[in-house]
Amino acid sequence: MSTGQNDNELISNVLGGDQQAYAVLVDRYKSYVFTLALRFTKNREDAEEVSQDIFIKAYRALADFRGASKFSTWLYTIVNTTCITFLRKKRLEVYSLDNENVFEVADSQDSGLRANLVEQKSRVNMVNQAISLLSSDDAEIITLFYKAEQSLDEIAKVLGIETNAVKVRLHRARTRLREKMQKHFAAEVNDLN
Structure with a gap:
């Protein structure tokens, strides 16, 4: 498969059952998604986790992409909503100062x-x-x-x-x-x- 295809051609191939075409899309946009996710989460590990969720959601919703805007614009909407949902669910870890391990974690x-x-x-x-x-x-x-x-x-x-x-x-x-x-x-x- 040629990786010189534009996004719309790749999306058509994915919708036609070609999962390798989606791998090309993921490879093309992984830095874009990760950078945006990192901007939201401020944490590399969380950004990696959220990025995986974003690509899964995008794959499941790919049939809804109408091509009215660029794929990256559509994908940004998924990034935005997924990151906001993640941040709402994430709870701040609280440590007791009586716990001796808290200082090891801080160090x-x-x-x-x-x-x-x-x-x-x-x-x-x-x-x-x-x-x-x-x-x-x-x-x-x-x-x-x-x-x-x-x-x-x-x-x-x-x-x-x-x-x-x-x-x-x-x-x-x-x-x-x-x-x-x-x-x-x-x-x-x-x-x-």
Whole structure:
């Protein structure tokens, strides 16, 4: 099977019984889905779990895809609802300070953070950290436009607002992102210039 097929051709093949065509779609969109899921969950393990759920849900609902928008726009809707559902179900773990193991858990989590310091200095991570400082609305529109590479019209459909409103929100979100980066990552931003 040729992997040069467009999304609609692959979807037709999947609906015709070709499961390998769905593997091509998963491979094509796995980074996209994982990045969005990680944005919601803030945790790599949770993002991996949610990503698997998203692809299962997308497979089951594939017959509902009408092709009115890009497949990635349709998939984003599934990502959004699945992540929100996951976050609602997830309970915060509470530990008693009387439990001696709680300090071991805290130490092990801290050492994991130290091991990731090198990675955190990368440009991508710096931008992701700055995005995490934004409001959820600003972060969502920045993520859709830059990471998910959605057009203004596609974002308008996903968010249920007018295209001009998307332009305004995106402009304001960019301004706030620039402010966050200058405030929290001034040295790194200067190093990039």
